[in-house]
Amino acid sequence: xxxxxxxxxxxxxxxxxxxxxxxxxxxxxxxxxxxxxxxxxxxxxxxxxxxxxxxxxxxxxxxxxxxxxxxxxxxxxxxxxxxxxxxxxxxxxxxxxxxxxxxxxxxxxxxxxxxxxxxxxxxxxxxxxxxxxxxxxxxxxxxxxxxxxxxxxxxxxxxxxxxxxxxxxxxxxxxxxxxxxxxxxxxxxxxxxxxxxxxxxxxxxxxxxxxxxxxxxxxxxxxxxxxxxxxxxxxxxxxxxxxxxxxxxxxxxxxxxxxxxxxxxxxxxxxxxxxxxxx
Amino acid sequence: xxxxxxxxxxxxxxxxxxxxxxxxxxxxxxxxxxxxxxxxxxxxxxxxxxxxxxxxxxxxxxxxxxxxxxxxxxxxxxxxxxxxxxxxxxxxxxxxxxxxxxxxxxxxxxxxxxxxxxxxxxxxxxxxxxxxxxxxxxxxxxxxxxxxxxxxxxxxxxxxxxxxxxxxxxxxxxxxxxxxxxxxxxxxxxxxxxxxxxxxxxxxxxxxxxxxxxxxxxxxxxxxxxxxxxxxxxxxxxxxxxxxxxxxxxxxxxxxxxxxxxxxxxxxxxxxx
Numbered sequence: 001x002x003x004x005x006x007x008x009x010x011x012x013x014x015x016x017x018x019x020x021x022x023x024x025x026x027x028x029x030x031x032x033x034x035x036x037x038x039x040x041x042x043x044x045x046x047x048x049x050x051x052x053x054x055x056x057x058x059x060x061x062x063x064x065x066x067x068x069x070x071x072x073x074x075x076x077x078x079x080x081x082x083x084x085x086x087x088x089x090x091x092x093x094x095x096x097x098x099x100x101x102x103x104x105x106x107x108x109x110x111x112x113x114x115x116x117x118x119x120x121x122x123x124x125x126x127x128x129x130x131x132x133x134x135x136x137x138x139x140x141x142x143x144x145x146x147x148x149x150x151x152x153x154x155x156x157x158x159x160x161x162x163x164x165x166x167x168x169x170x171x172x173x174x175x176x177x178x179x180x181x182x183x184x185x186x187x188x189x190x191x192x193x194x195x196x197x198x199x200x201x202x203x204x205x206x207x208x209x210x211x212x213x214x215x216x217x218x219x220x221x222x223x224x225x226x227x228x229x230x231x232x233x234x235x236x237x238x239x240x241x242x243x244x245x246x247x248x249x250x251x252x253x254x255x256x257x258x259x260x261x262x263x264x265x266x267x268x269x270x271x272x273x274x275x276x277x278x279x
Numbered sequence: 280x281x282x283x284x285x286x287x288x289x290x291x292x293x294x295x296x297x298x299x300x301x302x303x304x305x306x307x308x309x310x311x312x313x314x315x316x317x318x319x320x321x322x323x324x325x326x327x328x329x330x331x332x333x334x335x336x337x338x339x340x341x342x343x344x345x346x347x348x349x350x351x352x353x354x355x356x357x358x359x360x361x362x363x364x365x366x367x368x369x370x371x372x373x374x375x376x377x378x379x380x381x382x383x384x385x386x387x388x389x390x391x392x393x394x395x396x397x398x399x400x401x402x403x404x405x406x407x408x409x410x411x412x413x414x415x416x417x418x419x420x421x422x423x424x425x426x427x428x429x430x431x432x433x434x435x436x437x438x439x440x441x442x443x444x445x446x447x448x449x450x451x452x453x454x455x456x457x458x459x460x461x462x463x464x465x466x467x468x469x470x471x472x473x474x475x476x477x478x479x480x481x482x483x484x485x486x487x488x489x490x491x492x493x494x495x496x497x498x499x500x501x502x503x504x505x506x507x508x509x510x511x512x513x514x515x516x517x518x519x520x521x522x523x524x525x526x527x528x529x530x531x532x533x534x535x536x537x538x539x540x541x542x543x544x545x546x547x548x549x550x551x552x
Contacts, residue, residue, distance in 0.1 A: 036374065153394040158384045161374050168336050168363040169440075170388045216420035218376050 007241040015135050016127035016194070017237045020251060022135075023191040024233020026142045027200070028207035028225040029149060030187045033180065035208040036160050041091055042079065044201035045098030047188050049075035051197045054122055055105035059112070065137055068189045075101055076181035102197075125196030125248025127237070134193060141190040145183050149222075152176070157218060195248040203229065206255040213266040232258055287350035289314045289360070289444055289475050290335065294344035297330060304330045307344070308500045312477060314443065317470040319486045320479045322496040323519050328479040331496065332448055335477070336363060349443065359388065362437030364447040367429055367454075372422045378432050379404065379417045385439025400439075407435045411465070426454040430462050438469075445469065447478040451485055463489035483510070487532040510534055 007013040034043050053071020057064050079097050083090040121129045149156060158166040159176045167173050191200050211224035236251030243250065288311040295308040304327040312318055320328045333339045335346050337357035348358035362385070386400045408414040411431040416424060421432065430450060437445055450466070451459035459482060467489060470476045480486045486493065487506040495501040495509055495518040502514045510532050515523035522537035 150394045151392070154384070154387055154390050154396075157376075157380070158387055161376060161381075161384070162365065162370065164338060164369075165363055165365050166384075166387075167338060168357045168361065169385065170357060170359070212375060216375050216377065216422075218380055221375050 004238075007238065011132075012128055012130070013237075013241060015130045015132055016247060017234060018135050019130045019138050019194050020127075020233040020237040020247065021230045022138050022142045022233075023187075023194050024203060024207070024236075024251065025226045025230035026138075026145055026187050027191055027203040028211075028227070028229020029146065029222065030184055031204040031206075031208035031229070032211070032222055032225045033156060033160055034184070034204050035212065040201065040205050042076070042094050043184065043188070043204040045079075045094040046072055046076055046184060047192065047197045047200040049098040049101035050185070050188055050192060051122055052101035052103070052105035054192070055108045059108055065189055068192065069185055071101070072185035072188055073182050076185060077178065080177060080181065121196065122192060123196050123198055124246060125192075125194050125199060127194065127240070127247040129193050138190045141186050145186055148179070148183060152179070153222075156180070195251065199248045199252050202252040202255060203233075206252070206259050207232065210255075210259045210262050213262050228255075228258065287347065288312060289316075289349055290477070291347045292331075292335070292344075293346070295331075295334060295341050295346065296343035297327075297334060297339065297341050303342075304498065305334070306499050308496070309344075310494060310500060310503055312444075312475060314475055315470070315473065316492055317467065317476045317490055318478075318492040318494060319490040320477070320494045320496050321481075321483055321486060321518070322501075324481075326497040326518075328496055329448060332446060332477075332479060336361060336446065358444075359440075360443045362440060362442035362445045364430070364433045364437045364445070364450060366448045366452060367426070367433070368452065370421075370429075370433075374421070376421055377417070378408070378413065378419050378421060378424070381421060381432055382408065382417075382435045382439060385436035388440060403439060404435070407438050411435050425458070427458040427461055430454065430458075431465070434465070442474075444475045444477065447476070449480060450478055451480055451482050456485070459485050460489075483534045484532070487534065506532055 008017070031043075034040060050068045050072040053068040053075075054064060056062075056071065057067025060067070075097050079090065079093045082088055082093040082097070120126070155166075155171050155176055158169065158171050159173045163173045187204075188200055191203060195203055207225045207229035208221075210228050211221050215221050215224060232255045233251055236254040237247055239245075239254060240247040240250035290312040292308055292310050295305055296303055297305045308327075308331065320331060322328055330339065334341055335348070335353065337346075337353045337355055340355040346353040349360050351358060382404050383396050383400060386396060386403070389400065391397055405414065405417075408417055411434065413424075413428055413431050413435070416428060416432075421429065424432065434445075434447075437447075445466070447466070450462050454462070463485060466476050466478070478486075478490070480490075487510055491505055492503070493506055493509050494503045495514055497518050497520065501518045502509045510525055512523055512525055515525065515534060519536070524535055524537045526533040526535070
């Protein structure tokens with residue numbers, strides 16, 4: 001038991017552990033909507049766009065969270081409007097906006113080479129970079145997102161299930177879309193330091209699809225996905241300490257392992273039911 | 280429904296024009312529906328049936344003309360008086376929701392600030408599920424239902440807010456003939472209980488037997504009236520731009536595209552001779 005508690009003696013680990021649990025749960029919650037709306041690619045793209053914002057914020061000496069958050073939000077809105085107002089499909093719009101935005105970050109870094117090392121963390125995540133202040137910000141974002149989803153739960157559900165009918169029933173779907181882009185951007189910047197640009201997409205998608213294999217009930221799906229995100233975040237953090245492997249990668253591998261296990265279980269169950277039906 | 284509204288027709292469509300691009304989909308369409316009417320919009324694919332519904336629902340704004348529901352202009356703002364059932368093949372059947380969760384969506388305008396629905400909303404849902412004979416399915420996933428049951432679930436959702444007007448887009452598309460009959464009987468029951476009902480349909484024959492008022496649409500409103508009056512060859516030819524035959528037998532109306540004056544065998548023989 002004391003061996004299990006050993007890493008908690010380090011402040012960096014305590015911060016990282018709390019941040020991983022919160023960010024994992026947050027991505028799990030938002031991920032349900034991402035997966036159901038078929039937006040996995042936008043999650044992946046936006047985290048890259050936010051990288052551009054983070055670099056610009058750093059160079060301009062703006063606050064990281066404000067700079068990266070606004071950048072991500074505007075990138076999401078730009079993609080949305082481009083897909084809505086022109087014949088350009090959403091996936092192509094994502095390809096343009098987010099990659100160009102990422103390129104801005106890369107260009108700036110290559111110009112000012114002395115920053116290069118600190119941006120490794122932004123790309124691949126770095127638990128050592130998580131300060132007590134970061135934990136507080138992540139906690140605040142997680143709380144805000146959770147409260148918004150709770151408050152607008154019925155509207156989010158209806159708009160995600162059948163947007164057109166939702167409009168007939170008085171749901172302001174355009175507002176919901178914009179708000180959702182804001183929540184997604186918030187969740188991404190909350191997870192950026194821990195997971196890094198390149199790994200966030202997995203944390204968004206895996207808990208939701210894992211939970212989807214277990215339940216058909218939307219309420220249960222939201223709870224289960226959040227829980228899976230939080231637990232795998234915490235477990236991944238612990239394992240990364242013992243295995244001495246990068247925390248972001250460990251978290252994603254734990255999630256992928258959990259998904260694989262549940263997938264096998266679901267397939268076996270299906271097989272058993274199929275055979276029962278044939279008897 | 281308030282007394283003041285009774286002076287207006289429930290639905291008034293006035294000189295409606297609409298086009299997505301340069302070519303108009305709807306040209307100068309006008310009609311009214313009184314309270315208590317049960318009407319079907321019929322016409323071929325591309326006739327503008329769904330576009331007309333979308334204008335009435337407030338999902339589109341007309342280029343010219345207007346729609347009023349209970350005396351209020353719609354103009355892109357969905358009316359509170361409408362319960363809407365979309366085409367079932369537009370539904371994502373793999374979406375993780377149960378019957379209950381779908382039906383409760385219909386109460387969203389009346390929903391409280393907090394995330395769950397009120398007790399009276401759930402009571403209404405139970406009553407409707409009971410009425411529609413699907414109470415035992417309430418915790419099922421929507422995929423695990425028959426076509427008729429699925430249609431009832433979405434009808435229950437539309438009835439949750441107790442609307443004056445029910446609008447259904449192709450309620451008989453993609454279900455077998457027996458289920459189509461059942462759905463139209465159910466709509467007739469709801470109509471007798473006071474609901475005004477407007478549907479679109481491809482299925483002229485089932486509609487002819489069950490719907491008392493028909494609107495024949497093909498870009499323009501070609502004709503409207505009871506089935507016996509509008510299902511005549513002249514009107515149908517103009518609506519479908521094809522030669523149609525109407526067969527009347529024992530009070531039954533059957534419409535079909537005029538068969539070709541040959542059979543498969545004739546063709547074969549023609550080819551070999």
